[in-house]
Amino acid sequence: MANQPKRTTTKSSPRKKPAQKSRGRKPAKGSTFKKSLLIVLGVFLMIAMVVFGYFLGRQDRIHAQRPKTQTFKQDTKESTKKLLEGLSKIKTETPREKQEVAVQKTPKEEKKTSTRPLFPKEVNHEKVVTKAEVPKAKITHHKIASDSMQKPKLVIIIDDVSTSSQLKDIQATGIKITPSIFPPSQRSGASHRLARGLEHYMIHLPMESGTAQFNRQAKTLMTNFDQEEIEARVKELRILFPTARYINNHTGSVFTDNYVEMRTLYRALRKEGFVFVDSRTIASTKVPMIAEEFGDTYVARDTFIDNEQTVPYIHRQLQKAVKKAKKRGYAIAIGHPHPMTMKALSSAAAILNEVELVYLDELYQ
Numbered sequence: 129m130a131n132q133p134k135r136t137t138t139k140s141s142p143r144k145k146p147a148q149k150s151r152g153r154k155p156a157k158g159s160t161f162k163k164s165l166l167i168v169l170g171v172f173l174m175i176a177m178v179v180f181g182y183f184l185g186r187q188d189r190i191h192a193q194r195p196k197t198q199t200f201k202q203d204t205k206e207s208t209k210k211l212l213e214g215l216s217k218i219k220t221e222t223p224r225e226k227q228e229v230a231v232q233k234t235p236k237e238e239k240k241t242s243t244r245p246l247f248p249k250e251v252n253h254e255k256v257v258t259k260a261e262v263p264k265a266k267i268t269h270h271k272i273a274s275d276s277m278q279k280p281k282l283v284i285i286i287d288d289v290s291t292s293s294q295l296k297d298i299q300a301t302g303i304k305i306t307p308s309i310f311p312p313s314q315r316s317g318a319s320h321r322l323a324r325g326l327e328h329y330m331i332h333l334p335m336e337s338g339t340a341q342f343n344r345q346a347k348t349l350m351t352n353f354d355q356e357e358i359e360a361r362v363k364e365l366r367i368l369f370p371t372a373r374y375i376n377n378h379t380g381s382v383f384t385d386n387y388v389e390m391r392t393l394y395r396a397l398r399k400e401g402f403v404f405v406d407s408r409t410i411a412s413t414k415v416p417m418i419a420e421e422f423g424d425t426y427v428a429r430d431t432f433i434d435n436e437q438t439v440p441y442i443h444r445q446l447q448k449a450v451k452k453a454k455k456r457g458y459a460i461a462i463g464h465p466h467p468m469t470m471k472a473l474s475s476a477a478a479i480l481n482e483v484e485l486v487y488l489d490e491l492y493q
């Protein structure tokens with residue numbers, strides 16, 4: 129009986145040991161969790177501080193940059209003003225000064241021509257000239273081919289010619305009309321062949337307009353073309369139309385108003401033996417002053433005759449052209465190959481009887 133309590137004690141002691149071990153593990157897990165939580169909170173606070181500091185620094189940078197931007201704009205205006213003043217001095221040199229430069233720099237062979245070369249000063253600065261710097265040109269005109277005129281002379285040009293049927297309609301009027309033929313395009317891939325055998329004709333060259341839909345025609349000259357592209361196009365025109373002398377613009381309000389691009393084209397045309405006839409699709413065209421700079425006379429349209437497609441309107445426009453011719457001795461009118469235009473021209477004998485109709489190359493020397 130005395131041994132029984134001892135056995136009970138030895139049996140209960142192993143049961144207490146697992147309980148002690150389990151109590152030792154719980155405190156270890158709790159401390160690890162707390163440490164992890166503190167680390168996460170610490171990282172979160174650091175990120176929040178970095179983000180907050182970034183936004184504060186960004187606001188400071190924005191405020192610090194504002195005065196610098198304004199100063200840059202002011203400096204740019206001052207430098208631009210100085211540049212324009214320098215360029216205006218170059219452009220205002222007298223014709224006598226230009227003539228002296230030409231005598232020094234121009235070879236003897238070039239003096240025989242009726243035009244003068246491009247001067248070195250103009251070449252160096254032509255790509256930075258703005259509209260405000262371009263001087264107003266004194267517009268002069270070609271001499272009339274005949275010194276003694278019994279009647280004023282009128283030239284009628286029909287633009288947009290691209291098919292043989294249009295050319296036949298023009299010829300069917302029985303009057304002297306100068307057709308202006310499109311280079312090959314989507315309208316007609318062989319329009320240049322219309323010029324074969326023609327003694328009197330000209331080229332109607334598509335040039336950039338302010339209306340996008342008018343700039344879709346093949347090889348329309350754009351103001352973003354460089355000098356090589358423009359010169360290549362002009363050389364191509366000379367190959368397509370080997371006997372052509374005159375070229376006028378189709379649309380072209382943007383291109384002819386761009387001094388630098390129009391000057392590049394004008395020089396390339398002269399090199400290939402072309403004379404540019406300004407259709408005057410914009411009042412601020414730069415062709416008059418460019419022609420003056422090259423020593424050429426300015427050839428341009430006086431009247432559009434068929435902006436409205438009615439016979440009475442076209443007759444009224446023809447009367448305006450005749451009035452201009454009687455006042456100045458000659459005039460240039462431009463129309464298009466519309467059936468109504470052909471009808472109006474065929475029935476305008478009474479109006480046109482007051483002038484002598486001539487082809488363009490018969491009017492100018």
